[in-house]
Amino acid sequence: MNKPAFFDVYRAEIDTALSRFLDQTSTSDARLTNAMRYSLLLGGKRIRPMLCLATAKALGTDSNKALHAACSLEFIHAYSLVHDDLPAMDDDALRRGQATCHIAFDEATAILTGDALQTSAFHLLTLDDFQQSDSVKLALVAELAQASGGRGMVLGQAIDLSAVGNLLSLEDLEHMHQHKTGKLIESAVVMGALCGSANTTSVDALKKYAKALGLAFQVQDDILDVTGDTQTIGKSAGADKALNKPTYVSLLGLGGAQDKLASLYETCLSCLEDLTDSDTSELKAIAQYVIEREH
Numbered sequence: 370m371n372k373p374a375f376f377d378v379y380r381a382e383i384d385t386a387l388s389r390f391l392d393q394t395s396t397s398d399a400r401l402t403n404a405m406r407y408s409l410l411l412g413g414k415r416i417r418p419m420l421c422l423a424t425a426k427a428l429g430t431d432s433n434k435a436l437h438a439a440c441s442l443e444f445i446h447a448y449s450l451v452h453d454d455l456p457a458m459d460d461d462a463l464r465r466g467q468a469t470c471h472i473a474f475d476e477a478t479a480i481l482t483g484d485a486l487q488t489s490a491f492h493l494l495t496l497d498d499f500q501q502s503d504s505v506k507l508a509l510v511a512e513l514a515q516a517s518g519g520r521g522m523v524l525g526q527a528i529d530l531s532a533v534g535n536l537l538s539l540e541d542l543e544h545m546h547q548h549k550t551g552k553l554i555e556s557a558v559v560m561g562a563l564c565g566s567a568n569t570t571s572v573d574a575l576k577k578y579a580k581a582l583g584l585a586f587q588v589q590d591d592i593l594d595v596t597g598d599t600q601t602i603g604k605s606a607g608a609d610k611a612l613n614k615p616t617y618v619s620l621l622g623l624g625g626a627q628d629k630l631a632s633l634y635e636t637c638l639s640c641l642e643d644l645t646d647s648d649t650s651e652l653k654a655i656a657q658y659v660i661e662r663e664h
Contacts (some may be wrong), residue, residue: 387410404473404474420652434501448483448487451483454477455471491514536618555579585656634660
């Protein structure tokens, strides 16, 4: 699909802020700083920070007031990719069409790069120039920690590693991806809602939207692993099948996975209908992009 115009606007705003925040939080070691910059700024769709900004905007809040929160999500996402690509994890040599961090630098530097990006994410939520109250900053730190740690993304990765070569039920697969991919996407929406002072009803509807969106993102990833090519998707096509990893395609077949994707998209739209006093057009456009993207 053609990207909506606001994607490029948000992308430019996010990339500028990421570079600035990296300067504010990074190390004095040149090699480590270069590896952090390489991993954080070398492409990426910026879906998570974009979701955070779009949610805040839907709730009537200036997106600048959510920019620190949005970028903290991308720091976490970048760290997770650096570590996921390591030989001890997925052992990938290609990410976003470029050499992965441990290939471009070395394995030890990649480990330290992930560590530094992760801690920098929480650092930038505490910066004085973040225009939110201390109570909101604390809530954001807690939300991001829960979503990215042993009850969220890291748990999902642990389940994923243990599932290689094993048969999983559809329920088990969804449980894994609700944590590995879904928790950070859900957190992006919740953090945008926190910056936008959302009420409980709005947060509940947004959480349901984000949960469906997170699964949709993974279903489309699984579909692209089968239907895409390495040059287009920017990583090794067929990697999941080669590693005998359980996917929505392996469990449901290609047609079944595509039907699942369409159902999750309808759920996203249905949840947004509950936000009657909000302009959810950008959140709807992001959901459409997620299910139609080619990389």
